[in-house]
Amino acid sequence: MIAVDLQPGDHYSAVIVGGGQAGLSVSWHLAQAGVRHVVIERESAAHEWRDGRWDNFTLVTPNWHCRLPGYPYDGPDPDGFMTRDEVYAWVRGYADTFDAPIAEGVEVRRVDRRDDGVFVVQTSAGEITADAVTSATGGYHRPITPSWADDLPERIVQMHSHHYRNAGQLPGSVLVVGTGQSGTQIAEDLHLEGRQVHLAVGRAPRVARFYRGRDCMTWLADMGVYDVPVGEQAAAKRAATNHYVTGRDGGRDIDLRLFAAQGMGLHGRAIGVADGTLAFDDSLTANLDRADAVAESIKNDIDNYIAREGIDAPVEERYRPVWTPGGGPTRLDLDEIDAVVWAIGFRADWSWLGDLDVLDAAGHPAHDRGATAVPGFSFVGLPWLHTWGSGRFHAIARDAEHVAAGIVAASRGVLAVR
Incomplete structure (x- = not known):
């Protein structure tokens, strides 16, 4: 990695x-x-x-x-699951393999496009210009909490999943709200630490970790599931939360019914x-x-x-539920x-895009494989940028190659052909 000292007036x-x-x-x-370029990272x-x-x-x-x-x-x-620190070291090390030019600690505050087609990039280090700009900030920017979170007593510690690190941050019994990948894994983390956990269960689907001798995601990759273009996918699938599962301890299912049988309190959606x-x-x-279906x-x-x-693969029994809830809504005494850990997602913040016409109604x-209606401006790293694999490591290289081309x-x- 090459550290770039961004200077006002620079052009890339x-x-x-x-x-x-x-x-x-x-x-x-x-x-x-x-191509002379710079990566700007806040x-x-x-x-x-x-x-x-x-x-x-x-x-x-x-x-x-x-x-x-x-x-x-x-x-x-190769069939294991890197830890947080291992992933960080692996991605960070990537920048060193090709001397990536990066300006760290610099915030991009606004991007506009002049009449001559040049982009004006306002940063915390001053104003620079560029012939092309690519947003690689992802789509998860502002943690979400419900409007009624303020109705909870002050004594209850509230934390978004983005800021959760370990059980030691939180007192006593914990309610986790949301059952996407973060919510279910954090609930498991607290459960394994011996905490009394309550979990508000949403509509997120799940997937088995292993089936018929292999990881389910390896089967799906071989089947080409992650390579189907977004235009050939149903809108409901594109909007769905990713399936919950874990790579912890070599990988296993996250079975909320089993957690309930072990003492975790499961509830419907918190309202x-x-x-x-x-x-x-x-x-x-x-x-x-x-989720089971x-x-x-x-x-x-x-x-x-x-x-x-015609693959020779072992046969295994199908899943059988180990716990069934009672019917009807439930209430939990605040005592x-x-x-509470809020694991209900993020809201995108595109305010730095200024007046660029790159968002839909x-x-x-608004893009086609990352390319927008504004010449020179593109997106990369978004879920469903082109395929289901776009939101994960599986297809980043393919998406980046297309955008960079x-x-x-x-x-x-x-x-450029769009």
């Missing part, structure tokens, strides 16, 4: 905003093509892997999925505070059943693939909880 052929794996991947391609390169995850975090995708341009995972455990209690709706049974449907797809391809990035073509005076 390309500016990449964001120094995570997506931004670095585009940088690699631009470096290979000899914190430090790859910092989200170190600063935005809990102590016992692991990847949920097998290590062999980790392949950045010119930099595939080559460690000793508010009233009369000294926290109220939940009656969706628990349906949400658990739906998705996991079993994935197994069906794997079975069909094995049969179609029974001491802390709902405020989401447009930048390189434009820098050489060639009309």
